[in-house]
Amino acid sequence: MSSETMSRKDSKDPEAVEVQEINANVYRPEVDTSAIDEKKLMRRIDWHVVPWLSVLYLLNFLDRGSIGNAKLYHMTADLHITDKQYLIALTVFFFPYSLFEVQPPSNVALKKLRPSIWLSFIMFVWGITMTMHGLITNYAGLVGLRFLLGLAEAGLYPGVVFYMSCWYRRNELGTRVGAFFSSATIAGAFSGLLAAAIAKMDGVGGKPGWAWIFILEGLFTVLCAIASFFILSDFPDTAKFLTETERVWVIRRLQADMKFSAGGESFKMKYVWQALSDWNTWLAMGIYMGFDGPLFAFSLFTPTIINQLGFQATAANLLSVPVYAWACIMTVVVGFWGDRVKSRAWINLGLFGSGLIGYIILICSKNPSLSYFAVYLAASSIYPTIPNSVAWVASNVEGSYKRSAVLGMAIGWGNLNGAVTSNVYRAVDKPWYRLGHGIVLAYIAIGWLCSLTYYFHLKYENARRERGDRDEVIEGTDNKHAVESNGHFENIEAARIEKGDKWSGFRYSL
CATH class of the missing domain: 1.20.1250.20 (MFS general substrate transporter like domains)
Known part of the structure; x- marks a missing residue:
């Protein structure tokens, strides 16, 4: 996958990039689900x-x-x-x-x-x-x-x-x-x-x-x-x-x-702290x-x-x-x-x-x-x-x-x-x-x-996120918008799993 494809900002169609990323990281790729109605x-x-x-x-x-x-x-x-x-x-x-x-x-x-x-x-x-x-x-x-x-x-x-x-x-x-x-x-x-x-x-x-x-x-x-x-x-x-x-x-x-x-995840206290430190949580409570x-x-x-x-x-x-x-x-x-x-x-x-x-x-x-x-x-x-x-x-x-x-x-x-x-x-x-x-x-x-x-x-x-202000540093990816303060990860899969809805590729539903 090219660096242009790996960078969310370098594409004008984030949803298309997301599909490409998911296809590269398919859950249980050995299972054929094409026959599912x-x-x-x-x-x-x-x-x-x-x-x-x-x-x-x-x-x-x-x-x-x-x-x-x-x-x-x-x-x-x-x-x-x-x-x-x-x-x-x-x-x-x-x-x-x-x-x-x-x-x-x-x-x-x-x-x-x-x-x-x-x-x-x-x-x-x-x-x-x-x-x-x-x-x-x-x-x-x-x-x-x-x-x-x-x-x-x-x-x-x-x-x-x-x-x-x-x-x-x-x-x-x-x-x-x-x-x-x-x-x-x-x-x-x-x-x-x-x-x-x-x-x-x-x-x-x-x-x-x-x-x-x-x-x-x-x-x-x-x-x-x-x-x-x-x-x-x-x-x-x-x-x-x-x-x-x-x-x-x-x-x-x-x-x-x-x-x-x-696909499942292990419990960590950091998920609770993420919820407590998120402004969205407090607005949701209101x-x-x-x-x-x-x-x-x-x-x-x-x-x-x-x-x-x-x-x-x-x-x-x-x-x-x-x-x-x-x-x-x-x-x-x-x-x-x-x-x-x-x-x-x-x-x-x-x-x-x-x-x-x-x-x-x-x-x-x-x-x-x-x-x-x-x-x-x-x-x-x-x-x-x-x-x-x-x-x-x-x-x-x-x-x-x-x-x-x-x-x-x-x-x-x-x-x-x-x-x-x-x-x-x-x-x-x-x-x-x-x-x-x-x-x-x-x-x-x-x-x-x-x-x-x-x-x-x-x-x-x-x-x-559209402007690239939240882009993480991804190893092997050339992205001029990425900064270390947003996180440094081996690949996009690691970034989105670690950051959840704070990942730069996540889009909030309005």
Whole structure:
């Protein structure tokens, strides 16, 4: 290969140079993958990866948020707890939930163990914890179980996002994460229907209706956890449903998409430090803060907000169903659209912008019908933003361990803000809850500003790499733009593996 070809700057078509470099460093070159039917195999991968993960997240979100439904059926009165104590119990959940989402406890455990073991285990634990909610008789029991539930659920969301990023190319991730995350909106809709139905068991076995909501949902989660051990697949290089040739093909296509670590890498602490020292990580944390704070406020208090607009408990639960159905539709559409238009920044800005409008209406409105409309606007903003942002951030981090660290930090910080937003809808502020709406509005504004800054920062970095400002010194290559401060490597393969997304040939997705 000539020095002109080896130098990224010397070619005006970096993508063409990238293809040449990858062809020179093919993973398992002795394996012939020419007979692979791409569309057929991708459909099979989708079938093995996405549906069951969606089921797990549906149960995760259903179990976490069902306390909001149970509250409408006299849970607080039966446990003799005040509104302040109820808010404290909600808050306690978020501290272990956020702490153990951060690298290394969660995603490193997923990486070192198999997804089928780690995800099934934590699901089994939270299912048991959920079931125990139906047996408590006092405030101390509720607080203790909310802590354990947060601890057990912590590993699922960052683990699933990281796991999916190890299967799909950057322009494929949004659709799959959108389909996966739509299960959260289904959980929101289904929880209202389910709660209204289960509450009719009031008095069965001497238990109140709200207790049966926890018991039945928890037992179902335990059964699904056992099934998960046999259903969940592992990473591409070890997945049992793929042949050896298919595994090689999957890894090659990921590496061609600048996911050079797809063939596997060893854990080193430097990947964690790379995540901590990267400005992109901190901006991503701001984006996650902008939608996670509103998400938890919305999921925990939607039935209460609708109830205080003048609707009774069952009616409020049922009226939350179409809100979540609309959010589900928007989530899937935006996930699909984001992969096609390849401009996630502007989608984020538009979605956060519509959320700002929705909460401004909620703050100003004194009309129940207008406020109910604004709830739709808020839902169609908060939920679709999440998969779009997840795909955007994940596609801009190279190296499986660094990606797991960045996602763990961003998701953990975002969810920690749930400890704030779970306290903003106070009973004394009913029926319009202007303080709570104002705080959520501030969170959305932070998400909008961080998305805009993230976009301009990535665009600036891409421009610097186009100019050759980030070029490394490659032995045997004549490149007038290369400088020692960017690194000195034997070859381009060594440079891109060592530097990941900081390699001069890596291009950020806008």
